[in-house]
Amino acid sequence: MTILLILTAFIFLSYYLLFIRLKIDSSHQKIILAGLWGLGQIILTQLFLGITKLLYLPALIFLNIGIALVLVVCSCIFKGNILITVQQEFRKIAGGIRNAVSFENVFLLILFGFVFIWMATAIYFFPARNGDDLTYHLPPVFEYIINHKIFLLPVEINKRFAFPENAELLFMWPAVFLHSQQFVNSAQLIVSLWGGVIIYGLAKLLGIRSKISLFVSLLFLMTPVLMSQMGSCYIDITVSVFTLTVFYCAVMFYKSKSSIYFYSTALAAGLLWGMRYNECIFILMVIPFLFAKKPFRSRQWFGFIFIFLMAGSFWYLRNFWVLNTPIYPLPFSQDSLSIYSAHWENVTLGQFLMLIPSKLFLLWKDTGLGSLHGGYGLIFLGLALPAWFYIWTTSIIQRNRLNFWIYSLLIIGVGQLMWVSLKDYIWTARYSIFIVAIGLLALGQVLIIFDQIILFRRGIKILCVLFAVLAVVHLSENIPSYRIDKIIKTFVDGRYLTQQDWGERGSARGILDYLTMNDPKPLNCDTAMIFHPHLILSPVYGTKLQNKMWVFGQDKSVKPDVFIYLRGMDWSLWPDDSDLKIILEEQRINSDYLLVFQNSYSFLYMRKDFFKDPQKMQLLINYKKNVMEAAPVLAH
């Protein structure tokens, strides 16, 4: 853990130091650039080692230390005393903080501090527990770590394994260091904080003064869907923050003509392209910014394209190599998952257009509120959206091209959601979280424009603070739950044994995890869920990634050591033609296996041989004593 924290900080600080020496003006600009290049390094070094089948921890550490040391050495050879430069930087940061302090900002900072502690506690105690985490974001990451290489998992098991995975490589960073799932859901929390700085940077770019800039960036962090996803392994925050980074770098280049921002745009765009298929829309949108200024020499454009392709093209090449198509599943096909994990509806153009008002209404009604699928919140939908209408219209009337382009991002963000079918719309809002940031920037500009009208200014600020409090309070009602009370009580009572023992369905996984946690030899595990064989995979690997998935193994003739079935006991629910039902029947009568646990949600079979070791039986008894006293059945 210490190595992870020190190395991550060292990577970030090495870039920060480099950007100090490259005379990047403001501290927030340096944080944004250091964050971008630092995260880029984290993603790309893992990718490089994964492709070359060298994804071992020592190799990853030495490669990253090597790159960071080169950056530090490069920073030191610039003219001027480095210590004086660092001192000046500290003074600059302190001055910047003083400029941004206001009553409402201090209140929001304290409120966010509370949210941060809450989320960090939830990340520590809870496992990754949301549908997409368990089914396709995390299993590839764990397979890459176990096999020390990056490859394509069988798409017959889940088509989503073929999605681009740059964002997932951020989840891999703590997991590869700790060889554990424990902090795998911390990445989005860190990216959110960095996203807050990007909103601050964008606000400053639009001429909003420091206090209001900090105000809107803190409000962004209080967005319900953002808070809801902070402790998850969904990738929507990461994708949205990188979308904003692409725009930030492009606009900074437009304003400063600095080649640092030119190449940073390439890196951000490449990384974004490697996170989700449809993000190329935004990359096309920033091209005008890049061409609007002085024409570039072909050498520089070559550098741009090289960085862009290096950062994002691998997943497309991999798909082309293995599946003969760069994008899989193909968008707009009958059985496809569309360009997101949601489904595409096969309708005529007329029907498509007719559905748009209904979709906009659902979006406006904030139907996903209270889940990680949606929740733009009262501040955005109540206050920032009218402000956006005002600023966007004004930008057209005043022919302010820059504002028009930046604020049009909201239309593109909403527009890309129209491809999702109406029945899937309830979980659509999360794909465009960045539109909240665009709305909040407009709110910040409105506060500046009507600064003289005190009643308006104060009224908006009070409402924003109140709504931020409501959003934080509402998080305690969220699904998946951030209710940490029960688990903390378990921990304080000394009954907290494993992170995987979460919720009723977690019990079978919890036992498996507890029994195998310190085993040097992995167990071969299989899992099935009604209608979906091999769907929810990641908990079965165990907290310390100690188990293997039978379904990804080469030799299928050897039966698994462990079976976990979910939503199990009512066999009438299993389809008659399901092979799984036959396997279940076999399992029940097979004398090699022991039904170790069953409840109304799950049941766990393990090979009897496993319990030849008396310690294992003792562990099982210990588990029952500590955790399952209230559980319905423990079969022997």
Place this chain on the structure above:
Amino acid sequence: MINQRTQCILLSFVMIGFTSLQLFWNGQAYLNGFKNFHYIYESLGLLLSHAVHPH
């Protein structure tokens, strides 16, 4: 061209309308949070006291 004060008043009316609709649709959901929120700070307090004085 409408003067700035009038623009501000018009914008305020739109904001009040939008916010009222949001509160009408989702207000109860937000208020429901208060039922459980005390568990969060109480349990964080419990964790803190456990860290300071472990059993």
